[in-house]
Amino acid sequence: MDRIVTPVSRASNSLWSSSRTSSSKKTPQDTYDVAIIGGGFSGLWSAYHLNKLDPSLKIAIFEAEVLGFGASGRNGGWASSEYPVYKETLKKRIGSARTAQLFEALDGSINEIGVFSSNQKEVGFVKSGSLYFARNKAQLERLKAKVDGSSYFLGANEVKEKLKVEGVLGGVFNPICATINPFSLLNSLASHLERVGVSIFEGSWASPTHGGALVNSSFIAAPVVVQATEAFGSPGREFIPLYSLMVATEPLSDSIWNEIGNPERFTFAENSHMVNYAQRTTDNRIAIGGRGATYPFGSKLKTSKESTAKVHETIRALLKSWFPVLRDVNFTHSWGGAVAVTRNWEPYVQWNPKEGFGRLGGYAGDGVTMSHLSAKVLAHEILDKDSELRKLHFVNSRIRKWEPEPIRYLGVNALVKLSGIADKEERLTGRASLLNRVIEPLILR
Numbered sequence: 001m002d003r004i005v006t007p008v009s010r011a012s013n014s015l016w017s018s019s020r021t022s023s024s025k026k027t028p029q030d031t032y033d034v035a036i037i038g039g040g041f042s043g044l045w046s047a048y049h050l051n052k053l054d055p056s057l058k059i060a061i062f063e064a065e066v067l068g069f070g071a072s073g074r075n076g077g078w079a080s081s082e083y084p085v086y087k088e089t090l091k092k093r094i095g096s097a098r099t100a101q102l103f104e105a106l107d108g109s110i111n112e113i114g115v116f117s118s119n120q121k122e123v124g125f126v127k128s129g130s131l132y133f134a135r136n137k138a139q140l141e142r143l144k145a146k147v148d149g150s151s152y153f154l155g156a157n158e159v160k161e162k163l164k165v166e167g168v169l170g171g172v173f174n175p176i177c178a179t180i181n182p183f184s185l186l187n188s189l190a191s192h193l194e195r196v197g198v199s200i201f202e203g204s205w206a207s208p209t210h211g212g213a214l215v216n217s218s219f220i221a222a223p224v225v226v227q228a229t230e231a232f233g234s235p236g237r238e239f240i241p242l243y244s245l246m247v248a249t250e251p252l253s254d255s256i257w258n259e260i261g262n263p264e265r266f267t268f269a270e271n272s273h274m275v276n277y278a279q280r281t282t283d284n285r286i287a288i289g290g291r292g293a294t295y296p297f298g299s300k301l302k303t304s305k306e307s308t309a310k311v312h313e314t315i316r317a318l319l320k321s322w323f324p325v326l327r328d329v330n331f332t333h334s335w336g337g338a339v340a341v342t343r344n345w346e347p348y349v350q351w352n353p354k355e356g357f358g359r360l361g362g363y364a365g366d367g368v369t370m371s372h373l374s375a376k377v378l379a380h381e382i383l384d385k386d387s388e389l390r391k392l393h394f395v396n397s398r399i400r401k402w403e404p405e406p407i408r409y410l411g412v413n414a415l416v417k418l419s420g421i422a423d424k425e426e427r428l429t430g431r432a433s434l435l436n437r438v439i440e441p442l443i444l445r
């Protein structure tokens with residue numbers, strides 16, 4: 001098991017980070033029951049669930065930078081029931097019953113995040129669903145295939161009643177998705193944890209070691225260490241970092257929103273090959289993100305990827321093509337961050353009781369809800385508490401390795417490029433791109 005963690009540094013320009021309140025400087029004690037490395041959702045939810053199961057535990061969280069420095073402070077705020085592997089593929093892998101158990105668990109986690117956020121207006125939690133829409137026939141056919149027990153199809157006019165997207169042909173609405181301000185959720189979580197006695201140390205670079213963790217080079221003893229560093233973990237072949245980039249508009253006027261719709265604040269996206277995701281924020285902006293940045297050779301994190309100008313421009317153009325009324329609005333923020341993707345696109349939760357070492361991650365861009373669920377499972381594993389969740393298929397499962405370089409670099413970036421080309425072709429022709437035959441097996445999800 002690889003236990004080395006790479007150092008990180010620099011600040012993000014995320015829309016959400018302005019809402020952050022800083023914690024005071026403290027010095028860690030010599031010993032804790034649990035040392036958690038990483039101050040994102042995985043780390044904080046791990047502390048939350050451990051504390052809930054056993055409030056007497058002395059827990060410390062060590063974050064190299066500031067809380068929410070990673071993807072947790074930069075994401076699109078979809079607390080969705082989406083899983084990185086398509087539902088149909090998953091059914092083939094693990095069967096219908098276990099697939100259903102997973103999606104129930106995800107819905108349960110969304111609801112628990114909702115209960116946690118219920119008195120925190122600034123989190124802006126609203127479970128008002130997600131809308132995927134199609135703007136060409138190829139997208140429409142793929143969308144229809146996505147309809148399942150939890151979602152339903154909408155014709156073009158029904159979509160327009162909800163969201164007035166230019167050129168829309170149809171959509172699929174899934175009520176099981178909530179919108180949040182991710183940084184505010186993280187802040188609320190941190191405040192809660194400090195109230196119940198969890199110690200949080202920012203500016204504390206840590207690495208797991210025998211019997212505890214090295215924190216800024218000092219040894220801290222802890223029989224249990226949790227690594228919650230997701231894409232920042234050691235870039236071996238267990239996962240690769242992929243970049244997701246976002247932009248945000250200025251707050252939009254009521255007259256613009258009247259032309260767009262969506263007073264309910266459901267999340268929305270076009271069903272293109274290029275992953276994209278948007279939300280209406282509590283202060284009436286649109287925050288929208290998408291993929292398209294290339295994969296860095298050797299899985300080495302590269303800050304420059306977070307600000308790939310071409311991708312930010314593509315996302316702005318995509319949004320304006322949905323809503324031409326936005327043609328003259330200002331975009332006030334642009335940023336990005338890395339997510340960790342395993343070879344079979346499955347997240348991991350691993351607990352090794354002999355070593356007292358646990359880790360979680362690999363959410364491939366679906367980590368807002370998954371981190372809550374994974375942390376809950378890990379807490380039950382660590383404390384050996386009964387829970388049906390421990391039977392979820394990704395718990396303690398083997399992580400399949402990515403191909404060695406340069407095959408990995410060539411394969412992943414070919415996929416990124418082909419997805420963009422296939423989208424352009426489908427927009428022009430309206431027919432499913434022949435490239436899909438190449439893309440689908442490459443994605444393997």
Ligand SMILES: Cc1cc2nc3c(=O)[nH]c(=O)nc-3n(C[C@H](O)[C@H](O)[C@H](O)COP(=O)(O)OP(=O)(O)OC[C@H]3O[C@@H](n4cnc5c(N)ncnc54)[C@H](O)[C@@H]3O)c2cc1C
Nearest residue numbers: 038040041042064070071072075076078206337366367368
């Ligand atoms: C732009 C973007 C948009 C996204 N949108 C969505 C979305 O809408 N919905 C969704 O479900 N998911 C989304 N995701 C994914 C989601 O944000 C992540 O899956 C999730 O936040 C991962 O949480 P985490 O705590 O595991 O990792 P992170 O939030 O990345 O936290 C890891 C932390 O570990 C710290 N760290 C690293 N090394 C060390 C060390 N040695 N010592 C101490 N600390 C260390 C880092 O500084 C970091 O703060 C998005 C991601 C990005 C980048």
